Amino acid sequence: MALGVVILLLVDVIWVASSELTSYIFKRQEYNKPFFSTFTKTSLFMLYLLGFLLWRPWRQQCAGTLKRRHTAFFADAEAYFAPCTNDTTVSHSLSEPLYVPLKFQDIPTEHSNSVNGDSPKKQRVRFSNIMEVRQLPSTQAAEAKLSRMSYPAAKDHEAMLRSAGKLTITDVAKISFFFCFVWFLANLSYQEALSDTQVAIVNILSSTSGLFTLILAAIFPSSSSDRFTLSKLLAVALSMGGVVLVSLSSMDSPDEKGSLWSLAGAMLYAVYIVMIKRRVDQEDKLDIPMFFGFVGLFNLLLLWPGFLVLHYTGFEAFELPSQLVWTYILINGLIGTVLSEFLWLWGCFLTSSLIGTLALSLTIPLSIMADICMEKVRFSWLFFAGAVPVFLSFFIATLLCHYNNWDPVLVGLRRLYAFICRRHRIQRYTHSECLAETTDHNPSQRDM
Secondary structure (H helix, E strand, O other): OHHHHHHHHHHHHHHHHHHHHHHHHHHOOOOOOHHHHHHHHHHHHHHHHHHHHHOHHHHHHHHOHHHHHHHHHHHHHHHHOOOOOOOOOOOOOOOOOEEEEOOOOOOOOOEOOOOOOOOOEOOOOOOOOEEEEOOOOHHHHHHHHHHOOOHHHHHHHHHHHHHHOOOOHHHHHHHHHHHHHHHHHHHHHHHHHHHHOOHHHHHHHHOOHHHHHHHHHHHOOOOHHHOOOHHHHHHHHHHHHHHHHHHHHOOOOOOOOHHHHHHHHHHHHHHHHHHHHHHOOOHHHOOHHHHHHHHHHHHHHHOOHHHHHHHHHOOOOOOOOOHHHHHHHHHHHHHHHHHHHHHHHHHHHHOOHHHHHHHHOOHHHHHHHHHHHHOOOOOOHHHHHHHHHHHHHHHHHHHHHHOOOOOHHHHHHHHHHHHHHHHHHHHHHHHHHHHHHHHHHOHHHHHO
């Protein structure tokens, strides 16, 4: 846990430093090419595909040996327990009895020397050559077989069975192909925002992707936990109010469009998260490094025509960077994109997905401190008034996603309603008692 927290804190520092370096390249080095920067850094995801050379499970999956081993693992049991006859008696947790022939031959008779030289034969009882077998349920049978294996063999089979439920290489490649474009557009919007406004404002507005995810998940649910609740509505309203204040604080100049690009990137990232969750119901099924590796490959093969389109339309003229800028972009891509994704996944495995998601919110105060210390930026009171509710709503949204059926706002309203109704009943009951007592003490009023 301690190592995972340290890794997640390191990832936050890397992400803020990567954003600051990108802003430095765009503004100080005067190489404002968001498409080129996004294309280069996303293409570096192809380095994950080196896992097919270095990572043994990927090589086995690529060669198809993993499937053959999985088939052979259960082949003997299925052949051995082939049914011969059926019986009507059934045990509680065992299968119906199966009668199979014995798989051993008679032991040859042995002669023993007696004192008088005689060699009498050993007496033995002959039973039927048929034995009765009952099967355990599949889950218990697998656990029983694993318990009888050596530790290395058991760990090997556990990893094999775990990998059997994962998506194949072809399935991962198909998912990467369809989501490559949404991923690229989301990151391109983030790069465009960094070219127009401060890093702190971009990170605050980009953190609203969690709120857009809540809204889209309620519209396009992939499970019962995606239902929209009053608590989620409160978190959305709190975040939207903060976004309005932050956007107003950043609109000192009419040419600034960073807020719109940041919100567009947050919405695209929410679309990416919701759609991939509908496509892959469980996180364990998708090999995430392999997914990013194919994203980088398809990015390189399919999106290079964007240079021609942007160049001839005048949105972004194609120009190769200087050697220094090349160095900055490659370092930023290797550390801020490829390494940071790996470290973030590692930190989530060591801690939990909740802690990993909460760690993302630390980029907001870190980026504010970086802009104040390095860029000497002074933010208005509207910025800080909007940053606080956005920061809080991020925590609220993360907790609500972790506790799926938790709706504290609805629970609080129900308790308040019950308290008001109970108090009203108590007051009405007390008033009725007072009237009855008055009637008892005033006989003339009672007779009337």
